[in-house]
Amino acid sequence: MKTNQEIPSNKEGQEDSKTGEHQLSAMNLLWIGLGGIIGGGFFLASGLPISYAGPGVIFAYLLGGLITTQIAGALTSLTVNHPVSGSFKVYAEEILGPFIGFYVGWTFWIAAVLSIGSETIAMSIFSKLWFPNTPVWLLTIIYSAIVIALNAFGLKNFGKIETFMSFIKVSALVLFIIIGIAAMLGVFTATHPIGVKTLLDNGGFFPKGFKGFLQSMLIVIFSYAGIGVVALASSEAKDPRQDIPKAMFRLLIILVLLYVVSILTVLCLTPWNQISTDQSPFISALESINIPFAASIMNAVILVSSFSVMTGSYFSAIMMLVSLGTSHQAPAFVSKKSKNGVYYGSLIITAIGLVAIIITSYILPSKIYDYLISASAYFSFFSLGIILLCFILWLKTVANKEIYKSPLAFGAPWSTVITLVILLILIIFSLSVTDQRMGFYFALVISGVISIVYLSIFRKFNDKT
Template sequence: MAKDENDKIDKDERLSANELTLVGLGAIIGAGFFLASSISILNAGPSVLLGFFFGALIMWQVFSALAEMSVAHPTSGSFRVYAEEALGHFFGYLSGWMYWVAGVLVMSSEVTASAIFTQWWFPNTSLWIFVAIYSLLIIGVNSLGVKDFGKIESFLAIIKVTALILFIVLGGLVFAGIFTEIKDIGIQNYFRHGGFFPNGFTGLFSSMMIILLSFGGVVVVGMTSSETEEPAYDIPQAIKRIVFTLLFLYITSLSLLLALVPWNQISTDASPFTLVFRLVNFPYAGSIMNFVILVAALSAMNAAMYAVTRVLASLAEAEEAPAILADKNEDGVPFYALLASSGGLVLAVIMSFLLPEKVYEYITSAAGFILFFNWIIILFSQLKYRPILEKKFRDNFKFKMKGYPYSTWATIIVIIAILLGSAQNFEQLVGLLGGIIIILILTVFYFILYSSVQIRDYL
């Protein structure tokens, strides 16, 4: 009887397909889309629509590769475990630590951004106070069980999705001339001011790195997928819902934005989405958009904290981090790994205040490079892991990535091209070099660790 009760409790603590979908949307739709989309628009012009469509296809491929492995072999270590089993110990170590470093840097930028957004309402309050409050809040949420985390992240995701739907509805009404008559609106704005490709294909290509950042949180879904009720059903369902929801929200909102506001009138000083609210004289437009962006930043930070904590615990289980980091509390949370990740967050936030603004932008762009380099490792893992799945996990091998192995190879080549193409932009070039340096440092530490283990075993 006790066993049945425990099983019931365990099942009650797991995520459903709907909750996994909302967690995924919460992790992916971050402040980057609401703010950084202006950078992509200025680089690519109206062709940014193709860029987001293409970015969604790339995400789908990475998502499908990760889902194939997650359905057949659900594990809290997710991509780190698959890389180790498919490519070897070094790649498992590298994948896990790369994601942890990148995740901590991303969290620090999100919490700093959250503090800046809040200071918009309270300009006389010191920035560090909001940084401390939001850091403690995210740590508190992640100290709860996965079910509570899923509920909170789902709630934040609903706010962001609702805001984008509201934007689409308002934009559609403005486009139809319901609120006010505005000259020079319509799809003709896609072809004015330099045409659909005002900066050529080079402009679109150079914007792809920033566009991919709008999909960067997809790996969090892999981390949570092991805690779903029925992985074989929930994960494929979540993939379809997340990809199609993102395509609708991103493409529709940007299509309306570019039809209502000429692309060359968009500024990087504020979210381009506030422009439509201003067109209709929507009351408290600034506060509403600021609140939505704040929620987006906190939600992305919350999901990132969940993922880096699980990755660090997985590294500890593989003896690639202190063993105590693998210990879990009664809610199944690796609490010491959470504290360690929080310590890294504090360090990164301090760096954000000490270093000049541009230097910190370089560091966060390096984090983006590391995240996408990890996508390449995930895809290579899937290439090598498919035969293992068919042999060892045949009964659970119920989801297969379409077009294997050609689709996997094609996605790898495209991501590599985008990473190399980012060197056209100076800030992204610095991020590229910074990411390479971080990978080299992690590699050196691996061989130091591996050598010390060999010496210990020999003695």
């Protein structure tokens, strides 16, 4: 371990970040973060943690927000002191060694491409509501082409587009909350009693006990896992020391409020044990208060959300490839930047990866493909753990030195250690669920392949340098 290797100070990091064209403001970073985190998965899959924990899922989202605060604090502290392309991949390499940096970079890229592919296919299926006669494969090609084109427009345009899409889905959640409150005040006619009675009359807050609460935590924390997209965009920030902390703090506040209040609204409108995991709980809630065209309205929001996540994930994948190329852990051309600020090499390689994933989805049995997708969740958890570990070790190297330490990392390093232990416990607990265990096995296989590639190709280069 290179625990004695100090990451450059903030001044040095800022000088490094001033090379090239930097166009992202704190507001851009905020909306990119929201775009990369709140996706169709939240609007659709939030029914699953509700089915595990009942109303207790509200506390799961609060606890998930607290855990994410520690991760965000660690990441913000590292990023402000050393804003570089690749963010936590670079920190892992400098603190834990080249193999960990290589592993984190490539598993992150693979997870991002898997996420983009799954969102693209899901969007194509949702679109059948409006285009029933259009083949799913054709819609998949169209959506993939649009996402690639958006990322080819350059950073300035990317920030504007992601801001627009993020604004739509945040507005949709706020509007949903307002409609829910209006319904509870009697503005809309419901098919059953709504409000606190609906929330608590089906077993209280924890109808399935602590086990159900823990099962929901796995999915809840994963819904916050995209927090790293802000750090990955940090090297393109106008003023990293000012913009990154502002963006991260605002992002956390908005995320926790939107998640908690919107899920609370759902549970006040619809009994938790009547929410189907086959339909968005938000659609179920709107239908219960007789909102016309609820399915079409939420379908449009889900499509925008998925598109926004796809665009943000594609951007993150590109930035990670750039970092890998800079470290000589990927072909050099992926880190070449054009005059309009586009890394065309990384853009093309990620496009090839996306096409491969889409083809795989049609070739492999659906269950096998689902396991492959779930493997990406374990890669995300691993990346979060690496961020916390790097922060703990970094704090030792900069003791008694003047550095920026994010207030979000309150109680560090002990709070960071506790957060790391909690993540480890949740990963171990997840292995008791069959589908999640199979995803873990697939993650091990992919990890093995990455390790073999490193040992056979890239280790020799790192030994020479």
